[in-house]
Amino acid sequence: xxxxxxxxxxxxxxxxxxxxxxxxxxxxxxxxxxxxxxxxxxxxxxxxxxxxxxxxxxxxxxxxxxxxxxxxxxxxxxxxxxxxxxxxxxxxxxxxxxxxxxxxxxxxxxxxxxxxxxx
Amino acid sequence: xxxxxxxxxxxxxxxxxxxxxxxxxxxxxxxxxxxxxxxxxxxxxxxxxxxxxxxxxxxxxxxxxxxxxxxxxxxxxxxxxxxxxxxxxxxxxxxxxxxxxxxxxxxxx
Numbered sequence: 001x002x003x004x005x006x007x008x009x010x011x012x013x014x015x016x017x018x019x020x021x022x023x024x025x026x027x028x029x030x031x032x033x034x035x036x037x038x039x040x041x042x043x044x045x046x047x048x049x050x051x052x053x054x055x056x057x058x059x060x061x062x063x064x065x066x067x068x069x070x071x072x073x074x075x076x077x078x079x080x081x082x083x084x085x086x087x088x089x090x091x092x093x094x095x096x097x098x099x100x101x102x103x104x105x106x107x108x109x110x111x112x113x114x115x116x117x118x119x
Numbered sequence: 120x121x122x123x124x125x126x127x128x129x130x131x132x133x134x135x136x137x138x139x140x141x142x143x144x145x146x147x148x149x150x151x152x153x154x155x156x157x158x159x160x161x162x163x164x165x166x167x168x169x170x171x172x173x174x175x176x177x178x179x180x181x182x183x184x185x186x187x188x189x190x191x192x193x194x195x196x197x198x199x200x201x202x203x204x205x206x207x208x209x210x211x212x213x214x215x216x217x218x219x220x221x222x223x224x225x226x227x228x
Binding site: 035037044045046047050059061095097102103104105106107109110111112 | 122151153155157159164165166167169170171176206208210212215216217218219220221222
């Protein structure tokens with residue numbers, strides 16, 4: 001059974017750095033794309049970017065290029081989303097999602113990580 | 120890249136059918152048969168309901184169906200049930216990326 005387990009909720013101050021994780025299991029980690037999706041409070045889904053652990057192909061939405069960094073550690077089947085300097089506007093729920101072919105939709109989702117940025 | 124356009128809300132009575140539209144451009148919805156639909160209940164992760172315009176993943180009820188005409192895709196839910204009350208999002212592949220719609224809140228009256 002494919003499972004994505006995300007790291008726990010975070011409370012940070014503006015300007016701090018953060019790295020959240022998404023650990024995959026039940027499949028070959030290097031053969032599925034993993035995407036990151038933001039959902040601000042009371043708002044819709046926003047696609048941030050995607051990584052293919054097989055060859056570390058990374059693609060960012062223009063809206064998030066330069067704002068976040070997506071990476072992975074194949075040795076522990078984990079993908080990451082990180083910020084170098086958080087803003088209050090980064091407060092949101094962040095989901096990871098996996099697909100063998102991301103053009104065909106994301107069949108598997110993590111439970112979400114709530115990030116709260118407040119002074 | 121702008122978000123795909125969905126109605127903010129739709130409603131229907133139990134047993135009725137409803138359709139949610141998703142309008143994009145020839146660079147996304149109109150250019151590829153890679154439209155997906157997701158259901159999201161409050162506080163939960165999204166769930167894939169339709170992929171590649173009209174295909175249902177295993178375990179999804181055949182009351183859910185998808186179609187596309189030009190730059191507009193549609194999700195139809197027939198035989199509405201109380202449990203269908205949720206937020207629904209469309210998405211489309213575009214130029215090595217993915218776009219989501221703004222979401223539609225379905226209310227079952």
